[in-house]
Amino acid sequence: MRRLPPLSAVRVFEAAARLENFTAAAAELGMTQAAVSYQVRALEDRVGAPLFTREKGRARLTPLGMRLLVPLSQALDTIAAAFATTRAEDEGLLTVATTNTFANAWLAWRLGAFQVDHPDLAVRVTSGNRRADLAAGEADVAIRSGFGEWPGLETHLLMPIDFTPMASPRFIQQVTERLGRSLVPEDLPSLPLISPDDHWWECWLGEAGVRYEAAPARGGIRLDYQADIGHAAMAGQGLALLSPLMWRNDLAEGRLVRLFEQVSDEGQGYWLAYPAERRSVPKIKRFREWLLGELAG
Structure with missing residues (x-):
């Protein structure tokens, strides 16, 4: 059985790390800044260490955050590609039962x-x-x-x-x-x-x-x-x-x-x-x- 962190928190972390800004991540994901901060804290509690250092107007990744960003981004890309392929196949094929x-x-x-x-x-x-x-x-x-x-x-x-x-x-x-x-x-x-x-x-x-x-x-x-x-x-x-x-x-x-x-x-x-x-x-x-x-x- 996989012991995965909440995927919603992973998605928020990836957006905040990529944009280096909690406010911009909130806008991209359609969330409030407070919700972004909550999800990041939940992920930090899970790994037991901070993932960002907060600066005025910017969120910098810690060394641990940098190590996590690449594989998590690749994982999200893989998930997105899998669903994109399924969606394209579904949109391109009509099945008629008669x-x-x-x-x-x-x-x-x-x-x-x-x-x-x-x-x-x-x-x-x-x-x-x-x-x-x-x-x-x-x-x-x-x-x-x-x-x-x-x-x-x-x-x-x-x-x-x-x-x-x-x-x-x-x-x-x-x-x-x-x-x-x-x-x-x-x-x-x-x-x-x-x-x-x-x-x-x-x-x-x-x-x-x-x-x-x-x-x-x-x-x-x-x-x-x-x-x-x-x-x-x-x-x-x-x-x-x-x-x-x-x-x-x-x-x-x-x-x-x-x-x-x-x-x-x-x-x-x-x-x-x-x-x-x-x-x-x-x-x-x-x-x-x-x-x-x-x-x-």
Whole structure:
């Protein structure tokens, strides 16, 4: 166990020795002259000998004070450098924690634009189902799904989590050719559904007036993430429930087709979240403004 003197006293001693003046040291440190004198006396009591000889308007180091000044100044420089490096690294790296779906289906396609606008700021994206502990510093910001109510966090709604059936053009063509007509909601329960036990199917079909039970024995591919579900749909594996805004590029470029105008939701959304006390941190402010602007556009 280290037997260290109070670091506050060491800091005061170094400033007074460097400036050779208690009043100037007090001004530099934002303290009173009496507080400087108290800290110096505390350090002198610890070493058992005077560190300064007081003269009018000047404080000269004693031989012991001179021996202590160099190593203590170097130690304070080392501490300052360590924190400066940490601060520079923190200011130059933004860590974003999000879901696999948001990362793969939306963020990864657009993050390059943020990097072009902010070349001095590196961005690291971590994705997964585990919720990052923002208070513990596991990430600077998070993009989460839910209702936006997380204690201690400031949140901004990015987009609603809504859903509607989609499929590849080829899949729809094959089905409609077999039926000899366009699809209607009543056809869906008998068609290949991706993740047919997802409660979203019951919700969407129920709002469309179609009775549906997501029985475990029902056939179909089961996938955990909307990103994987969307790619399976594009590969012609069946019908998928997907969020239109999340897949707008694939819809615009014809890789996916919406079957119906009806869109359902359960009141949830994707939210940008970060500790409320960090709202003014420059890198968080820059990312927030870019992300909200990107979605508004």
